[in-house]
Amino acid sequence: MRKLTMKKTLIAGITGIILLALTALITLNIINSRTFQFFGGIVTRVHTEEKVIALTFDDGPTKKVDEILPILNAENVKATFFLIGNEIKQFPGEARKIALAGHEIGNHTYSHNRMVFKSLPYIKKEIENTDKIIREIGYNDTIHFRPPNGKKLILLPYYLKQNNRKTILWDLEPNTYPQINKSADTIATYVIDHAKPGSIILLHPMYDEKGNTIHSIKKIIKGLKSKGYTFKTVSELLKLQ
Numbered sequence: 197m198r199k200l201t202m203k204k205t206l207i208a209g210i211t212g213i214i215l216l217a218l219t220a221l222i223t224l225n226i227i228n229s230r231t232f233q234f235f236g237g238i239v240t241r242v243h244t245e246e247k248v249i250a251l252t253f254d255d256g257p258t259k260k261v262d263e264i265l266p267i268l269n270a271e272n273v274k275a276t277f278f279l280i281g282n283e284i285k286q287f288p289g290e291a292r293k294i295a296l297a298g299h300e301i302g303n304h305t306y307s308h309n310r311m312v313f314k315s316l317p318y319i320k321k322e323i324e325n326t327d328k329i330i331r332e333i334g335y336n337d338t339i340h341f342r343p344p345n346g347k348k349l350i351l352l353p354y355y356l357k358q359n360n361r362k363t364i365l366w367d368l369e370p371n372t373y374p375q376i377n378k379s380a381d382t383i384a385t386y387v388i389d390h391a392k393p394g395s396i397i398l399l400h401p402m403y404d405e406k407g408n409t410i411h412s413i414k415k416i417i418k419g420l421k422s423k424g425y426t427f428k429t430v431s432e433l434l435k436l437q
């Protein structure tokens with residue numbers, strides 16, 4: 197009898213551990229998923245036949261803005277910059293230059309903390325404070341939202357849906373892979389080879405000490421233009437959805 201009870205406890209314990217591990221695995225998958233979330237729209241690319249593409253830059257602003265804007269200007273390309281609230285406060289002049297040059301500005305939270313396992317008031321404050329700061333630098337157009345590291349679980353998508361906002365992600369992220377990130381040429385080649393109509397390219401040029409990403413921008417633009425692509429802001433791309 198005692199042996200049987202022990203066996204039952206052991207089976208219950210093992211089942212519990214397996215269930216916990218499964219729950220953790222599923223949660224992690226949802227946090228990182230590029231295609232699924234519990235509420236609202238999630239955009240990794242726009243489904244269109246047109247050869248259009250969006251260039252998006254995450255984080256900052258930093259002084260690197262002064263290197264990025266002339267490249268875009270020379271190619272007559274409008275990009276979308278997902279800026280961090282507390283960094284706009286550090287570099288308001290750079291943020292203003294982005295807006296004045298006619299690029300789109302998106303909200304990338306105030307602190308760049310992961311918006312996972314955070315309370316609704318915390319999420320609301322992170323997003324609304326940043327909207328306010330973006331307005332204060334003189335930007336008047338639509339503000340899209342992109343979560344730090346693309347991570348989200350339940351409350352962030354819930355909050356965004358309540359506010360009629362989508363989660364804007366990407367389908368091309370060359371900086372993520374060390375083999376691709378090692379030079380401007382490998383970054384550009386990867387993007388040019390993998391771009392599809394409606395793709396959203398994510399680049400991280402704001403803390404780019406080696407300059408690989410910044411130098412890849414012109415190559416990416418020239419390469420995609422020669423394949424017949426035109427560049428759109430995220431808002432313009434979404435209109436084709």
Ligand SMILES: [Zn+2]
Nearest residue numbers: 254255344345
């Ligand atoms: Zn980021």
